[in-house]
Amino acid sequence: MPSPFKAILADDEAPLLRYLADQLKQIWPELDICAEARNGIEALQAIEAHHPDIAFLDIKMPGMSGMEVARRSADLCHIVFITAYDQFAVQAFETAAVDYLLKPVEPQRLARTIQRLQQHLTRRTFDPASIHAVLRVLDERLPEAPSAGYLKWIKVPDRQSVRLIQVDEICCFQAQDKYTIVQTATQEFLIRKPIKSLCEELDPDMFWQIHRATIVNAAWIDKVSTSVTGSYVLTLKKRPGTLTVSRSYRDRFKSM
Protein backbone atom coordinates (compact mmCIF):
# COMPACT_ATOMS: atom_id res chain seq x y z
CA MET A 1 0.00 0.00 0.00
CA PRO A 2 1.49 3.33 -1.01
CA SER A 3 2.39 5.68 1.83
CA PRO A 4 -0.49 8.01 2.62
CA PHE A 5 -0.43 11.55 1.36
CA LYS A 6 0.71 14.22 3.81
CA ALA A 7 -0.80 17.66 4.36
CA ILE A 8 -0.28 20.71 6.55
CA LEU A 9 -3.02 23.16 7.53
CA ALA A 10 -2.51 26.84 8.23
CA ASP A 11 -5.06 29.30 9.67
CA ASP A 12 -4.60 31.92 12.38
CA GLU A 13 -8.08 31.37 13.77
CA ALA A 14 -8.20 28.24 15.91
CA PRO A 15 -11.90 27.35 15.43
CA LEU A 16 -11.49 27.39 11.66
CA LEU A 17 -8.34 25.31 11.78
CA ARG A 18 -10.05 22.69 13.91
CA TYR A 19 -13.11 22.71 11.66
CA LEU A 20 -11.06 22.09 8.54
CA ALA A 21 -9.10 19.32 10.25
CA ASP A 22 -12.34 17.65 11.37
CA GLN A 23 -13.88 17.87 7.91
CA LEU A 24 -10.78 16.44 6.27
CA LYS A 25 -10.68 13.56 8.75
CA GLN A 26 -14.28 12.74 7.85
CA ILE A 27 -13.98 12.95 4.09
CA TRP A 28 -10.39 11.81 3.62
CA PRO A 29 -9.41 9.77 6.64
CA GLU A 30 -6.22 8.39 5.02
CA LEU A 31 -4.78 11.88 4.73
CA ASP A 32 -1.96 12.40 7.22
CA ILE A 33 -2.28 15.89 8.71
CA CYS A 34 1.25 16.29 10.00
CA ALA A 35 1.13 19.91 11.17
CA GLU A 36 -1.29 22.71 12.00
CA ALA A 37 0.27 26.17 11.69
CA ARG A 38 -1.13 29.32 13.30
CA ASN A 39 0.73 31.86 11.18
CA GLY A 40 2.65 32.18 7.92
CA ILE A 41 6.07 31.63 9.43
CA GLU A 42 5.00 28.42 11.16
CA ALA A 43 3.40 27.31 7.89
CA LEU A 44 6.62 27.73 5.95
CA GLN A 45 8.63 25.99 8.65
CA ALA A 46 6.16 23.09 8.64
CA ILE A 47 6.40 22.71 4.87
CA GLU A 48 10.16 22.68 5.01
CA ALA A 49 10.23 20.24 7.91
CA HIS A 50 7.58 17.73 6.85
CA HIS A 51 7.66 17.93 3.03
CA PRO A 52 3.88 17.53 2.70
CA ASP A 53 2.14 16.78 -0.58
CA ILE A 54 -0.55 19.38 0.06
CA ALA A 55 -0.64 22.67 1.98
CA PHE A 56 -4.02 24.22 2.90
CA LEU A 57 -3.24 27.90 3.40
CA ASP A 58 -5.44 30.64 4.78
CA ILE A 59 -4.68 33.81 2.85
CA LYS A 60 -4.70 36.36 5.63
CA MET A 61 -2.28 35.33 8.37
CA PRO A 62 0.05 37.27 10.63
CA GLY A 63 3.78 36.97 10.18
CA MET A 64 3.60 36.04 6.52
CA SER A 65 0.54 35.93 4.31
CA GLY A 66 -0.71 32.77 2.67
CA MET A 67 0.31 34.28 -0.67
CA GLU A 68 3.87 34.73 0.42
CA VAL A 69 4.06 31.20 1.81
CA ALA A 70 2.67 29.90 -1.49
CA ARG A 71 5.19 31.87 -3.48
CA ARG A 72 8.02 30.20 -1.59
CA SER A 73 6.66 26.68 -1.56
CA ALA A 74 4.73 26.28 -4.82
CA ASP A 75 7.53 24.11 -6.13
CA LEU A 76 7.58 21.96 -3.02
CA CYS A 77 3.97 20.96 -2.61
CA HIS A 78 0.47 21.45 -3.96
CA ILE A 79 -1.28 24.55 -2.63
CA VAL A 80 -4.93 24.96 -1.75
CA PHE A 81 -5.91 28.52 -0.74
CA ILE A 82 -8.62 29.22 1.80
CA THR A 83 -10.38 32.58 1.78
CA ALA A 84 -13.42 34.12 3.46
CA TYR A 85 -14.27 36.53 0.69
CA ASP A 86 -12.17 37.98 -2.06
CA GLN A 87 -13.72 38.61 -5.45
CA PHE A 88 -10.47 39.27 -7.27
CA ALA A 89 -8.64 36.37 -5.75
CA VAL A 90 -11.47 33.96 -6.53
CA GLN A 91 -11.66 35.16 -10.11
CA ALA A 92 -7.92 34.75 -10.46
CA PHE A 93 -8.00 31.30 -8.93
CA GLU A 94 -10.75 30.21 -11.30
CA THR A 95 -8.90 31.51 -14.31
CA ALA A 96 -5.62 29.86 -13.37
CA ALA A 97 -7.32 26.62 -12.29
CA VAL A 98 -5.77 26.89 -8.87
CA ASP A 99 -7.46 25.06 -6.01
CA TYR A 100 -9.22 27.14 -3.43
CA LEU A 101 -11.84 26.80 -0.73
CA LEU A 102 -14.29 29.37 0.58
CA LYS A 103 -14.91 29.85 4.27
CA PRO A 104 -17.07 28.43 5.76
CA VAL A 105 -15.86 25.22 4.15
CA GLU A 106 -18.74 23.24 2.69
CA PRO A 107 -18.46 19.45 2.80
CA GLN A 108 -19.48 18.95 -0.86
CA ARG A 109 -17.05 21.56 -2.12
CA LEU A 110 -14.30 20.07 0.01
CA ALA A 111 -15.09 16.59 -1.34
CA ARG A 112 -14.79 17.80 -4.92
CA THR A 113 -11.51 19.52 -4.17
CA ILE A 114 -10.19 16.39 -2.50
CA GLN A 115 -11.10 14.32 -5.57
CA ARG A 116 -9.13 16.67 -7.79
CA LEU A 117 -6.21 16.59 -5.41
CA GLN A 118 -6.19 12.81 -5.29
CA GLN A 119 -6.16 12.65 -9.07
CA HIS A 120 -3.33 15.16 -9.42
CA LEU A 121 -1.21 13.53 -6.78
CA THR A 122 -1.52 9.98 -8.05
CA ARG A 123 -0.73 11.09 -11.57
CA ARG A 124 1.81 13.69 -10.39
CA THR A 125 0.26 16.17 -12.75
CA PHE A 126 0.04 19.27 -10.60
CA ASP A 127 1.77 22.31 -11.94
CA PRO A 128 3.52 24.96 -9.82
CA ALA A 129 3.55 27.35 -12.76
CA SER A 130 -0.16 28.05 -12.35
CA ILE A 131 0.44 29.14 -8.76
CA HIS A 132 3.17 31.54 -9.81
CA ALA A 133 0.98 32.90 -12.56
CA VAL A 134 -1.90 33.53 -10.22
CA LEU A 135 0.36 35.17 -7.65
CA ARG A 136 1.60 37.56 -10.29
CA VAL A 137 -1.96 38.49 -11.18
CA LEU A 138 -2.93 38.96 -7.55
CA ASP A 139 0.14 41.02 -6.78
CA GLU A 140 -1.37 43.76 -8.84
CA ARG A 141 -4.77 43.60 -7.24
CA LEU A 142 -4.65 42.53 -3.62
CA PRO A 143 -4.08 45.09 -0.88
CA GLU A 144 -1.09 43.11 0.32
CA ALA A 145 0.68 43.88 -2.92
CA PRO A 146 3.69 46.13 -2.56
CA SER A 147 2.55 49.70 -3.00
CA ALA A 148 4.04 52.13 -5.47
CA GLY A 149 6.55 52.97 -2.79
CA TYR A 150 5.57 56.61 -2.46
CA LEU A 151 5.33 58.10 0.98
CA LYS A 152 1.81 58.00 2.36
CA TRP A 153 2.65 59.05 5.89
CA ILE A 154 5.07 61.49 7.44
CA LYS A 155 6.32 60.98 10.97
CA VAL A 156 6.76 64.28 12.76
CA PRO A 157 8.00 64.86 16.28
CA ASP A 158 5.23 66.46 18.32
CA ARG A 159 6.16 67.35 21.89
CA GLN A 160 6.84 64.03 23.61
CA SER A 161 5.56 61.76 20.89
CA VAL A 162 5.75 61.02 17.20
CA ARG A 163 2.77 62.17 15.22
CA LEU A 164 1.65 60.44 12.05
CA ILE A 165 0.38 62.72 9.31
CA GLN A 166 -1.17 61.46 6.11
CA VAL A 167 0.28 63.12 3.05
CA ASP A 168 -3.10 64.41 1.91
CA GLU A 169 -3.36 66.41 5.14
CA ILE A 170 -0.22 68.29 4.16
CA CYS A 171 -0.54 71.51 2.23
CA CYS A 172 3.11 72.13 1.52
CA PHE A 173 6.71 71.54 2.52
CA GLN A 174 9.15 74.41 2.95
CA ALA A 175 12.88 73.96 3.30
CA GLN A 176 14.52 75.49 6.35
CA ASP A 177 18.30 75.00 6.34
CA LYS A 178 18.79 71.23 6.48
CA TYR A 179 15.31 70.66 7.84
CA THR A 180 11.87 70.91 6.34
CA ILE A 181 8.73 72.60 7.62
CA VAL A 182 5.61 70.49 7.15
CA GLN A 183 2.48 72.62 6.89
CA THR A 184 -1.02 71.32 7.42
CA ALA A 185 -4.22 73.36 7.46
CA THR A 186 -3.71 74.49 11.02
CA GLN A 187 -0.25 73.47 12.17
CA GLU A 188 3.41 73.40 11.32
CA PHE A 189 5.98 70.78 12.17
CA LEU A 190 9.70 70.52 11.66
CA ILE A 191 11.26 67.34 10.35
CA ARG A 192 14.85 66.36 9.68
CA LYS A 193 14.27 65.12 6.15
CA PRO A 194 15.62 67.53 3.54
CA ILE A 195 13.44 68.73 0.69
CA LYS A 196 15.52 66.79 -1.79
CA SER A 197 14.68 63.43 -0.22
CA LEU A 198 11.02 64.36 -0.05
CA CYS A 199 11.00 65.13 -3.76
CA GLU A 200 12.19 61.64 -4.47
CA GLU A 201 9.87 59.89 -2.05
CA LEU A 202 6.61 61.71 -2.68
CA ASP A 203 4.22 60.91 -5.50
CA PRO A 204 5.12 63.45 -8.20
CA ASP A 205 1.54 63.55 -9.43
CA MET A 206 0.36 64.62 -6.02
CA PHE A 207 3.19 66.87 -4.91
CA TRP A 208 4.68 69.47 -7.20
CA GLN A 209 7.95 71.22 -6.62
CA ILE A 210 7.40 74.88 -7.35
CA HIS A 211 10.62 76.27 -5.96
CA ARG A 212 14.02 75.02 -4.91
CA ALA A 213 12.72 75.21 -1.35
CA THR A 214 9.02 74.47 -1.73
CA ILE A 215 6.85 71.47 -2.58
CA VAL A 216 3.09 71.95 -2.76
CA ASN A 217 0.23 69.46 -2.59
CA ALA A 218 -1.50 69.96 -5.93
CA ALA A 219 -4.93 69.17 -4.50
CA TRP A 220 -4.64 72.19 -2.23
CA ILE A 221 -4.16 74.69 -5.05
CA ASP A 222 -7.21 76.92 -5.33
CA LYS A 223 -6.13 79.37 -8.02
CA VAL A 224 -3.18 80.14 -10.23
CA SER A 225 -2.74 83.80 -11.08
CA THR A 226 -0.04 85.85 -12.73
CA SER A 227 1.75 88.57 -10.84
CA VAL A 228 2.88 91.87 -12.34
CA THR A 229 6.34 90.44 -12.84
CA GLY A 230 4.92 87.57 -14.86
CA SER A 231 5.54 84.83 -12.33
CA TYR A 232 2.81 82.43 -11.27
CA VAL A 233 1.27 82.89 -7.86
CA LEU A 234 -0.68 80.11 -6.17
CA THR A 235 -3.55 80.69 -3.80
CA LEU A 236 -4.26 77.73 -1.55
CA LYS A 237 -7.46 76.32 -0.13
CA LYS A 238 -7.89 76.36 3.64
CA ARG A 239 -4.73 78.37 4.25
CA PRO A 240 -4.22 82.08 3.87
CA GLY A 241 -1.28 83.49 1.95
CA THR A 242 0.22 82.64 -1.39
CA LEU A 243 3.12 80.74 -2.85
CA THR A 244 5.19 81.92 -5.77
CA VAL A 245 6.41 79.59 -8.46
CA SER A 246 10.03 80.18 -9.34
CA ARG A 247 11.14 80.49 -12.96
CA SER A 248 12.72 77.06 -13.17
CA TYR A 249 9.52 75.31 -12.16
CA ARG A 250 7.03 77.23 -14.27
CA ASP A 251 6.55 74.60 -16.95
CA ARG A 252 3.91 72.65 -15.17
CA PHE A 253 1.66 75.67 -14.91
CA LYS A 254 2.22 76.96 -18.41
CA SER A 255 -0.01 74.32 -19.88
CA MET A 256 -2.96 75.31 -17.72
Added chain:
Amino acid sequence: MSPTHFEKSSKNLIGRAIQSSYNYKGISLKDLGLTAVFNCVLAGFLTFLLRDGTYWNYLIVTQCIGLSICVFCESGLWLFKPQSPWRMVLTVAAAILFGGLLGAVIGSLLTGIELATFVEQKIFTLRILVLCLVFGGIASFYFMAQDKITQTRQQLQEERIQRLNSEKLAVEARLKMLQAQIEPHFLFNTLSNILSLLDTEAVKGKAMLRDLTSYLRAALAETRTGQTTLGSEMALIHAYLNIFKIRMGERLQVQTDIDEALQAIPFSPMLIQPLVENAIIHGLDEEIHGGIIHIRAERENDILRITVADTGQGFKPGPAKGMGLANIRDRLEALYGGRGRLILTENQPTGIKAVIEVPYAKPL
Protein backbone atom coordinates in the same frame (compact mmCIF):
# COMPACT_ATOMS: atom_id res chain seq x y z
CA MET B 1 -33.50 118.00 -42.68
CA SER B 2 -34.49 118.64 -39.11
CA PRO B 3 -32.20 117.69 -36.31
CA THR B 4 -34.89 115.77 -34.55
CA HIS B 5 -34.57 112.69 -36.70
CA PHE B 6 -30.95 112.49 -35.67
CA GLU B 7 -32.08 112.59 -32.10
CA LYS B 8 -34.72 109.93 -32.48
CA SER B 9 -32.74 107.42 -34.43
CA SER B 10 -29.70 107.74 -32.16
CA LYS B 11 -31.72 107.09 -29.03
CA ASN B 12 -33.05 103.82 -30.27
CA LEU B 13 -29.80 102.78 -31.75
CA ILE B 14 -27.90 103.48 -28.59
CA GLY B 15 -30.32 101.38 -26.65
CA ARG B 16 -30.05 98.44 -28.97
CA ALA B 17 -26.35 98.83 -29.53
CA ILE B 18 -25.63 98.78 -25.84
CA GLN B 19 -27.88 95.82 -25.26
CA SER B 20 -26.39 93.72 -27.98
CA SER B 21 -22.79 94.57 -27.31
CA TYR B 22 -22.97 94.09 -23.57
CA ASN B 23 -21.49 90.70 -24.16
CA TYR B 24 -18.93 92.50 -26.21
CA LYS B 25 -19.17 90.07 -29.02
CA GLY B 26 -18.40 92.68 -31.62
CA ILE B 27 -20.62 93.84 -34.43
CA SER B 28 -23.79 91.87 -34.69
CA LEU B 29 -25.48 91.51 -38.04
CA LYS B 30 -28.80 91.18 -36.32
CA ASP B 31 -28.39 94.62 -34.75
CA LEU B 32 -27.30 96.19 -38.00
CA GLY B 33 -30.32 94.67 -39.65
CA LEU B 34 -32.66 95.92 -36.94
CA THR B 35 -31.11 99.36 -37.13
CA ALA B 36 -31.57 99.44 -40.89
CA VAL B 37 -35.21 98.41 -40.59
CA PHE B 38 -35.83 100.99 -37.89
CA ASN B 39 -34.21 103.66 -40.03
CA CYS B 40 -36.47 102.86 -42.96
CA VAL B 41 -39.47 103.36 -40.77
CA LEU B 42 -38.02 106.49 -39.18
CA ALA B 43 -37.16 107.93 -42.57
CA GLY B 44 -40.73 107.40 -43.70
CA PHE B 45 -42.05 109.00 -40.56
CA LEU B 46 -39.82 112.05 -40.95
CA THR B 47 -40.68 112.46 -44.64
CA PHE B 48 -44.33 112.47 -43.81
CA LEU B 49 -44.02 114.80 -40.84
CA LEU B 50 -41.44 117.31 -41.97
CA ARG B 51 -42.04 117.43 -45.70
CA ASP B 52 -38.77 119.20 -46.39
CA GLY B 53 -36.97 116.40 -48.20
CA THR B 54 -37.48 113.22 -50.11
CA TYR B 55 -37.90 109.85 -48.48
CA TRP B 56 -34.82 108.71 -50.32
CA ASN B 57 -32.64 111.42 -48.75
CA TYR B 58 -34.03 110.84 -45.29
CA LEU B 59 -33.39 107.14 -45.73
CA ILE B 60 -29.79 107.59 -46.77
CA VAL B 61 -28.92 110.00 -43.98
CA THR B 62 -30.75 107.97 -41.36
CA GLN B 63 -29.01 104.81 -42.43
CA CYS B 64 -25.60 106.47 -42.56
CA ILE B 65 -25.81 108.06 -39.15
CA GLY B 66 -27.65 105.16 -37.55
CA LEU B 67 -25.51 102.36 -38.88
CA SER B 68 -22.34 104.32 -38.25
CA ILE B 69 -23.26 104.88 -34.60
CA CYS B 70 -24.22 101.22 -34.26
CA VAL B 71 -20.91 100.05 -35.70
CA PHE B 72 -18.90 102.51 -33.58
CA CYS B 73 -20.75 101.52 -30.41
CA GLU B 74 -20.36 97.82 -30.84
CA SER B 75 -16.75 98.01 -32.01
CA GLY B 76 -15.86 100.37 -29.21
CA LEU B 77 -17.37 98.16 -26.54
CA TRP B 78 -15.80 95.07 -28.01
CA LEU B 79 -12.41 96.75 -28.34
CA PHE B 80 -12.22 98.40 -24.96
CA LYS B 81 -14.41 95.98 -22.94
CA PRO B 82 -15.32 98.49 -20.25
CA GLN B 83 -16.04 96.77 -16.95
CA SER B 84 -17.53 99.59 -14.92
CA PRO B 85 -20.72 101.52 -15.71
CA TRP B 86 -18.84 104.83 -16.04
CA ARG B 87 -16.33 103.48 -18.47
CA MET B 88 -19.12 102.00 -20.50
CA VAL B 89 -21.03 105.27 -20.69
CA LEU B 90 -17.82 107.02 -21.75
CA THR B 91 -17.15 104.49 -24.49
CA VAL B 92 -20.71 104.73 -25.78
CA ALA B 93 -20.69 108.54 -25.67
CA ALA B 94 -17.48 108.67 -27.68
CA ALA B 95 -18.89 106.16 -30.14
CA ILE B 96 -22.03 108.20 -30.62
CA LEU B 97 -20.01 111.34 -31.16
CA PHE B 98 -17.62 109.93 -33.72
CA GLY B 99 -20.15 107.59 -35.26
CA GLY B 100 -22.69 110.35 -35.59
CA LEU B 101 -20.22 112.74 -37.15
CA LEU B 102 -18.91 110.19 -39.60
CA GLY B 103 -22.42 109.16 -40.50
CA ALA B 104 -23.48 112.75 -41.03
CA VAL B 105 -20.48 113.36 -43.28
CA ILE B 106 -21.15 110.27 -45.38
CA GLY B 107 -24.83 111.03 -45.51
CA SER B 108 -24.13 114.54 -46.64
CA LEU B 109 -21.77 113.32 -49.35
CA LEU B 110 -24.22 110.74 -50.67
CA THR B 111 -27.27 112.98 -50.74
CA GLY B 112 -25.55 116.15 -51.75
CA ILE B 113 -27.10 118.04 -48.85
CA GLU B 114 -24.49 120.17 -47.22
CA LEU B 115 -23.13 119.41 -43.83
CA ALA B 116 -23.67 123.06 -43.03
CA THR B 117 -27.38 122.48 -42.57
CA PHE B 118 -26.60 120.27 -39.64
CA VAL B 119 -23.94 122.48 -38.14
CA GLU B 120 -26.10 125.60 -38.43
CA GLN B 121 -28.31 124.43 -35.73
CA LYS B 122 -25.54 124.24 -33.14
CA ILE B 123 -27.74 124.61 -30.11
CA PHE B 124 -29.95 121.83 -31.32
CA THR B 125 -26.92 119.70 -31.96
CA LEU B 126 -25.68 120.27 -28.43
CA ARG B 127 -29.07 119.49 -27.01
CA ILE B 128 -29.13 116.32 -29.02
CA LEU B 129 -25.71 115.29 -27.84
CA VAL B 130 -26.65 115.83 -24.21
CA LEU B 131 -29.85 113.87 -24.67
CA CYS B 132 -27.91 111.05 -26.33
CA LEU B 133 -25.48 110.92 -23.47
CA VAL B 134 -28.23 110.92 -20.85
CA PHE B 135 -30.17 108.27 -22.64
CA GLY B 136 -27.01 106.30 -23.22
CA GLY B 137 -26.21 106.48 -19.52
CA ILE B 138 -29.68 105.35 -18.49
CA ALA B 139 -29.56 102.52 -20.96
CA SER B 140 -26.14 101.45 -19.65
CA PHE B 141 -27.31 101.35 -16.07
CA TYR B 142 -30.41 99.47 -17.05
CA PHE B 143 -28.46 96.82 -18.85
CA MET B 144 -25.87 96.66 -16.08
CA ALA B 145 -28.69 96.00 -13.64
CA GLN B 146 -30.12 93.35 -15.92
CA ASP B 147 -26.76 91.71 -16.04
CA LYS B 148 -26.44 91.78 -12.26
CA ILE B 149 -29.84 90.10 -12.02
CA THR B 150 -28.73 87.40 -14.42
CA GLN B 151 -25.49 86.98 -12.49
CA THR B 152 -27.35 86.66 -9.20
CA ARG B 153 -29.70 84.14 -10.74
CA GLN B 154 -26.69 82.17 -11.96
CA GLN B 155 -25.12 82.31 -8.52
CA LEU B 156 -28.29 81.04 -6.88
CA GLN B 157 -28.42 78.27 -9.41
CA GLU B 158 -24.81 77.34 -8.71
CA GLU B 159 -25.44 77.35 -4.97
CA ARG B 160 -28.42 75.12 -5.49
CA ILE B 161 -26.32 72.73 -7.51
CA GLN B 162 -23.64 72.75 -4.80
CA ARG B 163 -26.20 71.99 -2.14
CA LEU B 164 -27.60 69.11 -4.14
CA ASN B 165 -24.07 67.85 -4.65
CA SER B 166 -23.33 67.84 -0.92
CA GLU B 167 -26.58 66.06 -0.27
CA LYS B 168 -25.58 63.52 -2.85
CA LEU B 169 -22.19 63.15 -1.18
CA ALA B 170 -23.90 62.65 2.17
CA VAL B 171 -26.09 59.91 0.74
CA GLU B 172 -23.10 58.26 -0.86
CA ALA B 173 -21.25 58.43 2.44
CA ARG B 174 -24.16 56.71 4.18
CA LEU B 175 -24.20 54.03 1.52
CA LYS B 176 -20.50 53.50 1.99
CA MET B 177 -21.01 53.31 5.73
CA LEU B 178 -23.56 50.62 5.13
CA GLN B 179 -21.23 48.70 2.89
CA ALA B 180 -18.42 49.05 5.38
CA GLN B 181 -20.55 47.76 8.19
CA ILE B 182 -21.50 44.67 6.32
CA GLU B 183 -17.92 44.29 5.20
CA PRO B 184 -17.93 40.90 3.48
CA HIS B 185 -14.57 39.69 4.74
CA PHE B 186 -15.59 40.28 8.31
CA LEU B 187 -19.03 38.80 7.76
CA PHE B 188 -17.97 35.57 6.11
CA ASN B 189 -15.07 35.06 8.45
CA THR B 190 -17.33 35.44 11.45
CA LEU B 191 -20.02 33.17 10.02
CA SER B 192 -17.30 30.68 9.29
CA ASN B 193 -16.17 30.78 12.87
CA ILE B 194 -19.73 30.40 14.16
CA LEU B 195 -20.29 27.37 11.94
CA SER B 196 -17.07 25.73 13.07
CA LEU B 197 -17.93 26.26 16.73
CA LEU B 198 -21.48 24.94 16.65
CA ASP B 199 -20.51 21.28 16.81
CA THR B 200 -17.57 21.35 19.16
CA GLU B 201 -18.07 24.48 21.26
CA ALA B 202 -21.73 25.29 20.92
CA VAL B 203 -21.76 27.81 23.77
CA LYS B 204 -19.06 29.90 22.18
CA GLY B 205 -20.68 29.54 18.78
CA LYS B 206 -24.01 30.78 20.03
CA ALA B 207 -22.38 33.70 21.85
CA MET B 208 -20.65 34.74 18.65
CA LEU B 209 -23.88 34.50 16.72
CA ARG B 210 -25.57 36.75 19.28
CA ASP B 211 -22.73 39.26 19.10
CA LEU B 212 -22.83 39.33 15.32
CA THR B 213 -26.57 39.91 15.40
CA SER B 214 -26.20 42.80 17.90
CA TYR B 215 -23.45 44.34 15.87
CA LEU B 216 -25.35 44.24 12.59
CA ARG B 217 -28.55 45.46 14.17
CA ALA B 218 -26.81 48.43 15.81
CA ALA B 219 -24.85 49.28 12.68
CA LEU B 220 -27.93 49.26 10.46
CA ALA B 221 -29.95 51.29 12.96
CA GLU B 222 -27.25 53.94 13.00
CA THR B 223 -27.24 54.40 9.27
CA ARG B 224 -30.92 55.15 9.36
CA THR B 225 -30.94 57.70 12.15
CA GLY B 226 -27.60 59.32 11.47
CA GLN B 227 -27.03 60.10 15.12
CA THR B 228 -26.44 57.98 18.15
CA THR B 229 -25.02 58.18 21.68
CA LEU B 230 -21.53 57.35 22.85
CA GLY B 231 -23.01 54.53 24.91
CA SER B 232 -24.75 52.94 21.90
CA GLU B 233 -21.67 53.25 19.74
CA MET B 234 -19.62 51.56 22.47
CA ALA B 235 -22.17 48.75 22.72
CA LEU B 236 -21.73 48.15 19.00
CA ILE B 237 -17.97 48.19 19.43
CA HIS B 238 -18.14 45.77 22.36
CA ALA B 239 -20.10 43.29 20.22
CA TYR B 240 -17.46 43.71 17.51
CA LEU B 241 -14.64 43.12 20.00
CA ASN B 242 -16.32 40.07 21.51
CA ILE B 243 -16.41 38.47 18.10
CA PHE B 244 -12.71 39.07 17.66
CA LYS B 245 -11.91 37.86 21.15
CA ILE B 246 -13.28 34.45 20.23
CA ARG B 247 -11.64 34.44 16.82
CA MET B 248 -8.24 35.58 17.97
CA GLY B 249 -8.19 33.94 21.38
CA GLU B 250 -5.39 35.23 23.60
CA ARG B 251 -4.07 37.24 20.71
CA LEU B 252 -6.55 39.94 21.60
CA GLN B 253 -6.70 41.68 24.98
CA VAL B 254 -9.33 44.38 25.42
CA GLN B 255 -9.37 47.27 27.89
CA THR B 256 -12.13 49.88 27.92
CA ASP B 257 -12.46 53.01 30.07
CA ILE B 258 -15.77 54.74 29.44
CA ASP B 259 -17.19 56.83 32.22
CA GLU B 260 -20.85 56.15 33.04
CA ALA B 261 -21.54 59.87 32.84
CA LEU B 262 -20.45 59.98 29.21
CA GLN B 263 -22.71 57.19 27.97
CA ALA B 264 -25.61 59.42 27.00
CA ILE B 265 -23.63 62.03 25.08
CA PRO B 266 -24.83 62.41 21.50
CA PHE B 267 -22.28 61.19 19.01
CA SER B 268 -21.98 60.55 15.32
CA PRO B 269 -22.00 56.86 14.34
CA MET B 270 -19.09 55.01 12.76
CA LEU B 271 -16.43 57.48 13.85
CA ILE B 272 -14.89 55.22 16.49
CA GLN B 273 -15.64 51.84 14.90
CA PRO B 274 -13.28 52.33 11.93
CA LEU B 275 -10.47 53.16 14.35
CA VAL B 276 -11.14 49.97 16.28
CA GLU B 277 -11.29 48.03 13.03
CA ASN B 278 -7.95 49.47 11.92
CA ALA B 279 -6.41 48.73 15.32
CA ILE B 280 -7.37 45.08 15.07
CA ILE B 281 -7.08 44.28 11.40
CA HIS B 282 -4.05 46.40 10.53
CA GLY B 283 -2.47 46.47 13.95
CA LEU B 284 -3.00 43.52 16.23
CA ASP B 285 -3.97 40.82 13.76
CA GLU B 286 -0.73 41.35 11.90
CA GLU B 287 1.27 40.41 14.96
CA ILE B 288 1.89 36.75 15.57
CA HIS B 289 1.27 37.20 19.27
CA GLY B 290 -1.42 39.87 18.88
CA GLY B 291 -1.62 42.50 21.60
CA ILE B 292 -3.80 44.90 23.54
CA ILE B 293 -6.46 47.36 22.39
CA HIS B 294 -7.33 50.14 24.80
CA ILE B 295 -10.38 52.36 24.31
CA ARG B 296 -10.91 55.36 26.54
CA ALA B 297 -13.42 58.21 26.56
CA GLU B 298 -12.85 61.23 28.78
CA ARG B 299 -13.97 64.78 29.14
CA GLU B 300 -11.50 67.61 29.57
CA ASN B 301 -13.36 70.88 30.09
CA ASP B 302 -15.10 71.51 26.78
CA ILE B 303 -13.50 68.70 24.90
CA LEU B 304 -14.61 65.11 24.59
CA ARG B 305 -11.63 62.92 23.85
CA ILE B 306 -11.82 59.35 22.62
CA THR B 307 -8.64 57.32 22.39
CA VAL B 308 -8.20 54.02 20.58
CA ALA B 309 -4.71 52.66 21.20
CA ASP B 310 -3.23 49.36 20.09
CA THR B 311 0.10 47.60 20.57
CA GLY B 312 0.06 46.17 17.09
CA GLN B 313 2.51 46.40 14.25
CA GLY B 314 2.08 50.16 14.07
CA PHE B 315 3.16 52.33 11.25
CA LYS B 316 4.16 50.34 8.19
CA PRO B 317 4.21 51.69 4.68
CA GLY B 318 1.92 49.83 2.35
CA PRO B 319 -1.71 48.86 2.36
CA ALA B 320 -4.57 51.31 2.13
CA LYS B 321 -4.61 51.81 5.87
CA GLY B 322 -5.43 55.46 5.46
CA MET B 323 -8.73 55.04 3.65
CA GLY B 324 -11.12 55.10 6.55
CA LEU B 325 -9.21 57.92 8.18
CA ALA B 326 -9.79 60.44 5.42
CA ASN B 327 -13.50 59.76 5.71
CA ILE B 328 -13.43 60.29 9.49
CA ARG B 329 -11.56 63.53 9.00
CA ASP B 330 -14.02 64.78 6.41
CA ARG B 331 -16.96 63.98 8.63
CA LEU B 332 -15.39 65.67 11.65
CA GLU B 333 -14.79 68.72 9.50
CA ALA B 334 -18.36 68.72 8.28
CA LEU B 335 -19.83 68.22 11.76
CA TYR B 336 -17.59 70.38 13.92
CA GLY B 337 -15.60 72.61 11.60
CA GLY B 338 -12.13 73.16 12.97
CA ARG B 339 -13.16 72.02 16.43
CA GLY B 340 -13.21 68.32 15.61
CA ARG B 341 -9.89 66.60 15.07
CA LEU B 342 -8.34 63.21 14.48
CA ILE B 343 -4.78 62.85 15.67
CA LEU B 344 -2.58 59.82 15.16
CA THR B 345 0.60 59.20 17.10
CA GLU B 346 2.94 56.31 17.56
CA ASN B 347 2.10 54.28 20.62
CA GLN B 348 4.78 53.04 23.03
CA PRO B 349 6.40 50.57 22.70
CA THR B 350 4.64 49.69 19.43
CA GLY B 351 1.34 50.38 17.73
CA ILE B 352 -0.80 53.39 17.04
CA LYS B 353 -2.76 55.77 19.23
CA ALA B 354 -5.72 57.36 17.48
CA VAL B 355 -7.46 60.24 19.23
CA ILE B 356 -10.72 61.93 18.28
CA GLU B 357 -11.39 65.27 19.93
CA VAL B 358 -14.77 66.95 19.57
CA PRO B 359 -16.56 69.70 21.47
CA TYR B 360 -18.32 68.28 24.48
CA ALA B 361 -22.10 68.14 24.12
CA LYS B 362 -24.48 67.65 27.04
CA PRO B 363 -25.97 64.19 27.51
CA LEU B 364 -29.38 63.65 25.93
